[in-house]
Amino acid sequence: MTGTGNIVARKAFPAAAKEKLTDTQLRANLRRATHTIRDKRLRVVGEVPDWEALRVAGAAIKDDVLSRLPELLERFEAAATAAGAVVHWARDAAEAAALVTDLVQATGTTEVVKIKSMATQEIGLNEELEAAGIAAVETDLAELIVQLAGDTPSHILVPAIHYNRSQIRDIFTRNGLSALTDDPPALAEAARRHLRAKFLSAKVAISGANFAVAESGTLVVVESEGNGRMCLTLPETLISVVGIEKLVPTFRDLEVFLQLLPRSSTGERMNPYTSLWTGVTPGDGPRTVHIVLVDNGRTDTLADEVGRQALRCIRCSACLNVCPVYERVGGHAYGSVYPGPIGAILSPQMSGEGANSTLPYASTLCGACYDACPVRINIPEVLVHLRQTGPHPAAERAAMRALSWTMRSRRRYAAALRAARRGAAPVRWATGGKVRRLPWPMSAWTAARDAPLPPKQTFREWWARERA
Amino acid sequence: MKIALFVTCVNDLVFPGTGKAVVRILERLGHTVEFPVGQGCCGQMHANSGYRAEALPLVRNFVQTFDPYDAVVAPSGSCVAMVRDSYPRLVPGSASVAGRTYELSELLVDVLGVTDVGAVFPHRVTYHPTCHGLRMLRLGERPRALLRAVRGLELIELPGAEECCGFGGTFAMKNAGVSAAMLADKCGAIVDTGAEYVAAVDNSCLAHIGGGLSRRTASAQAIHYAEILATTPP
Incomplete structure (x- = not known):
């Protein structure tokens, strides 16, 4: 079933990117932030002598999960149910959001606290709850900033990466959170005071999950602030929205991912708050536990032999932080909650709608993402695969066909080279060899750089004259 | 051979x-x-x-x-x-x-087991490792080792060398704005080194970088490293 929700780009990537490029403050913020995390990640990854082996293990475990997903999902459901959780299944974003909204409404509450979760962003849960008169309070500091700003996240791990601290102070001030300075501890203190009251009064919490253990029915949330731990332990009801690819087969498998994830995402050796829960524990934590398993285009993605490796993703964001394209335009240009290189292969596979077909071209194929990926997703390979299986503009297709036809015959190819070399001669004469302006479509080249001209003799002409 | x-x-x-x-x-x-x-x-x-x-x-x-x-x-x-x-x-x-x-x-x-090919190039040169050579072929130090053995050549390190220049084949046309932004940063880094030449193993990337440098009327020029290695004593 095709995915829906906040994974469909409304605007073609080149147009969206062009808008973002004019925002110099945004670019400065992104450059500073991505380079800081990038350097930190490199340092802590360099400390691990068996990092490559860990990456291989992470990929292998995820590939095993994907190869027997139905069986493992059923095992997870059985184990979680036996432990007192109620497991629900949702085919797409709309179904998942409606299901969660019904569960919240059944409790009679009008305010829920939320743990940072990509799955709930993906299904547009906050919008759905709001329409039903339920306020969803984001408790992750960066998600809170984005929510207070009336904005959307621009990064998987650091949703407010596009803001600097003085912009954050302004957002807080506008929303009645008193922060007198833009000193980070002062900003965090203002958020802490605001959130503490919410934690103590909330009856329902909503989370995602970083991992779901099939053998035990355990869910795992990995976070840095402890706000997630508050949500997981204080409210009476806990609802977790989990993508079906989040499974690992056994508890032991977490050993690999809890090494890979913190070093790849925040550049930390160990994750500060790792919470694990299995159904309901009498006298401890929530009394009602719901788990909503979401497909939303994942089964479609799984059906593609080359593209399915995207489902190994553990949402660490290392690929975003090293991506030269992401660094220039930020996450909003990708039009999906999944931006950057992983978004460019995940969003179009989960949904072919809207402008998602422009996303596989939002890359120079430089390969920095593949090197950084802790589960070895060959992002450039999938990008090329999606380009090869996706739609093409008619004029471009005609030009590419003609070029291929010319180049596949020695005679035609030599003639074309000769014609191009001859055609360049008057241009060289008129421009003095420095071509500053060319007509469309080559104007896209000369807008930013001079164009080279073929010299008077091609290589093969030189060879024929001098050597053959 | x-x-x-x-x-x-x-x-x-x-x-x-x-x-x-x-x-x-x-x-x-x-x-x-x-x-x-x-x-x-x-x-x-x-x-x-x-x-x-x-x-x-x-x-x-x-x-x-x-x-x-x-x-x-x-x-x-x-x-x-x-x-x-x-x-x-x-x-x-x-x-x-x-x-x-x-x-x-x-x-x-x-x-062939050679690093000194007998070239002479008395200039300040910086080296940009192009992405596919760097990450797909893992050329590593090979091109730099060859350049270091060239007589008279001063090899200057390029800050942020491993960042893509923004060429990316048809990317330069399809996402011209992003490509130009990446090019601007690369050209800036090259100019800041004070090098006379930026060398690389790919003329496609060099056409993009060289075109950017010439648009900025920068004194640095793009050159394929083979052309440096082919030089001989005067």
Whole structure:
């Protein structure tokens, strides 16, 4: 079933990117932030002598999960149910959001606290709850900033990466959170005071999950602030929205991912708050536990032999932080909650709608993402695969066909080279060899750089004259 | 050793000097270079732009043309990466010739065991490792080692060297704005080194970088490293 929700780009990537490029403050913020995390990640990854082996293990475990997903999902459901959780299944974003909204409404509450979760962003849960008169309070500091700003996240791990601290102070001030300075501890203190009251009064919490253990029915949330731990332990009801690819087969498998994830995402050796829960524990934590398993285009993605490796993703964001394209335009240009290189292969596979077909071209194929990926997703390979299986503009297709036809015959190819070399001669004469302006479509080249001209003799002409 | 030169389509038409430089270097080292005239394009532009069916005849032509040779050399990291990385997946039976296809620095350093090719180039040079050479072929220090052995050459480190220049084939046209933003940063880093030349293993990336430098009327120029290695004492 095709995915829906906040994974469909409304605007073609080149147009969206062009808008973002004019925002110099945004670019400065992104450059500073991505380079800081990038350097930190490199340092802590360099400390691990068996990092490559860990990456291989992470990929292998995820590939095993994907190869027997139905069986493992059923095992997870059985184990979680036996432990007192109620497991629900949702085919797409709309179904998942409606299901969660019904569960919240059944409790009679009008305010829920939320743990940072990509799955709930993906299904547009906050919008759905709001329409039903339920306020969803984001408790992750960066998600809170984005929510207070009336904005959307621009990064998987650091949703407010596009803001600097003085912009954050302004957002807080506008929303009645008193922060007198833009000193980070002062900003965090203002958020802490605001959130503490919410934690103590909330009856329902909503989370995602970083991992779901099939053998035990355990869910795992990995976070840095402890706000997630508050949500997981204080409210009476806990609802977790989990993508079906989040499974690992056994508890032991977490050993690999809890090494890979913190070093790849925040550049930390160990994750500060790792919470694990299995159904309901009498006298401890929530009394009602719901788990909503979401497909939303994942089964479609799984059906593609080359593209399915995207489902190994553990949402660490290392690929975003090293991506030269992401660094220039930020996450909003990708039009999906999944931006950057992983978004460019995940969003179009989960949904072919809207402008998602422009996303596989939002890359120079430089390969920095593949090197950084802790589960070895060959992002450039999938990008090329999606380009090869996706739609093409008619004029471009005609030009590419003609070029291929010319180049596949020695005679035609030599003639074309000769014609191009001859055609360049008057241009060289008129421009003095420095071509500053060319007509469309080559104007896209000369807008930013001079164009080279073929010299008077091609290589093969030189060879024929001098050597053959 | 009988070495076949795959000059690449971009070099054949726009940068023939790079092809001549490869011939000069190898002949100076006592090898015979052949130029099989049946050669065309490696098919990278078609394959990476999403035209797999249109790339296949070009791939087959490469395999047919170069299969008889012991070693194939190309002055391009990205074309060699296309051959080595993608060919075995695209055309059955191409793995053998793909394994014998080398980027110039691999042929010189690994196959022929040479780092000093006897060149003289008394200039300040900085080196930009192009992405496919860096991450797909893992050329590592090979091109730098060759440049360091050139007499008179002062090799200046390029800050942020491993960041993509923003060329990316059709990316430069399809996402022209982002490409230009990346180019601006790369040109800035090059100019700041005070180098007279920026060298690289790929003329496609160099056309983009060189075009950016010339648009800025920067004093630094782009040059394929083979053309530096081909120089001789005056």
